[in-house]
Amino acid sequence: MNSVVKSFNSPLPAKFYNRPTLIVARELIGARLVRILDGQKLVGLITETEAYIGQTDLACHAKAGLTPRTAPMFGPAGHAYIYFTYGNHWMLNVVTEKEGFPAAVLIRAIQPIEGVDVIMERRSGRDTFGPGKLTQALGITKSENNVNLTEANSSLWIEAGQVIPNKSVTIGPRVGLNKTPEPWLSKPWRFLVNNHVIASRTLATLAPHASAGEQSPSK
Numbered sequence: 001m002n003s004v005v006k007s008f009n010s011p012l013p014a015k016f017y018n019r020p021t022l023i024v025a026r027e028l029i030g031a032r033l034v035r036i037l038d039g040q041k042l043v044g045l046i047t048e049t050e051a052y053i054g055q056t057d058l059a060c061h062a063k064a065g066l067t068p069r070t071a072p073m074f075g076p077a078g079h080a081y082i083y084f085t086y087g088n089h090w091m092l093n094v095v096t097e098k099e100g101f102p103a104a105v106l107i108r109a110i111q112p113i114e115g116v117d118v119i120m121e122r123r124s125g126r127d128t129f130g131p132g133k134l135t136q137a138l139g140i141t142k143s144e145n146n147v148n149l150t151e152a153n154s155s156l157w158i159e160a161g162q163v164i165p166n167k168s169v170t171i172g173p174r175v176g177l178n179k180t181p182e183p184w185l186s187k188p189w190r191f192l193v194n195n196h197v198i199a200s201r202t203l204a205t206l207a208p209h210a211s212a213g214e215q216s217p218s219k
Contacts, residue, residue, distance in 0.1 A: 011157035014150045017077035021096040021103040025051040026191050028094070030164035033110055035138040036155040042119055042138050044110030044128060045161055048192040050174045052093070053103045058184040059177045062102030072146040073102035080156065082135075082145040089132030090141050094149060094158065109192070110134045170194050 012031070017024055028046050035042045052060040061070045061083070072081040073095055081093040081104050093104040109129040112119040119128065119137045128137045135141070140156065149157045171188045178185075 009159060011150050011152055011154070011159055012078070014076065014078040017094060017096050017150075018098065019096065021051045021053045021105060022189065024094070024096045025049040025105045025189070026169070028105060028107070028158065029169055029191050029193060030162040032113075032159045032161040033107065033134075033138070034157050034159060035140065037118075037139045040115055040118055042112075043114035044112045044119070044134065044138070046107055046109070046158070047111050048107075048109035048129075048190070050106040050108055050191075051096075051103075051189040052106065053097075053189070054101060057187075059174060059180045059187075060102070060104075066102075070102060073104050074100060075146065076148075078148060078150040080144050080147045080149055082140065082142060084142065086132070090135040091131045092135050092140055092144075106131060107134065108190075110137075112137070164193060168194050 016027075026049075028049050031046045033044050033046055052062075054060065055062045055065065057063065062073050064070070066074050069083060070081075072079055073093075075095060076099050077096050079095045081095050083091055083093075085091055092107045094107065095104050097103045108131045112128055120126075122139065123133065123137045126133070128134045138156075144156050147154060147156055151157070170192050172190050172192075173186045173188060174190045
């Protein structure tokens with residue numbers, strides 16, 4: 001796995017995200033999600049991601065085309081796509097691939113490593129292993145929608161972190177898509193660290209990840 005950026009404290013550049021979504025989703029495992037909130041730096045290692053790729057992906061919001069809600073997905077790679085779901089959860093996604101092709105990676109779980117006391121206080125001592133939980137822990141809301149995550153002066157960005165070997169990463173179907181038809185329901189587009197403690201939902205049937213999996217659909 002080639003590293004685009006090796007140093008800490010520098011946001012991953014746009015070229016990191018302007019690649020096939022499955023590759024980005026895999027390489028974000030172990031990266032550092034950084035949030036500046038009320039002057040405090042909060043950091044979590046990304047431990048679980050899911051890929052959503054194009055209008056043909058019937059689990060992807062872009063299946064309905066360009067709308068005010070999905071507009072960030074059609075925009076430049078490296079921007080945040082944040083939406084509200086289940087009546088009380090904000091979901092953080094990172095836009096990928098070429099501008100005009102709607103694709104993104106959902107950040108599903110983090111392991112707090114800096115500003116842990118603040119993160120835990122915001123979660124009332126509970127975990128951050130779920131997409132709605134991590135946004136609550138980091139104070140991420142609609143205000144961060146379409147924020148450029150590649151800018152150094154941003155209040156939200158992702159930087160290089162730990163290199164997680166393939167043997168320590170598992171892939172499997174995305175979760176919470178019960179109404180999505182096949183083959184999209186079973187696409188192995190979810191990546192997680194092989195440790196149930198730091199994944200939002202563990203699937204015992206998953207197999208260790210050995211490659212980047214299927215490539216993005218032809219555009």
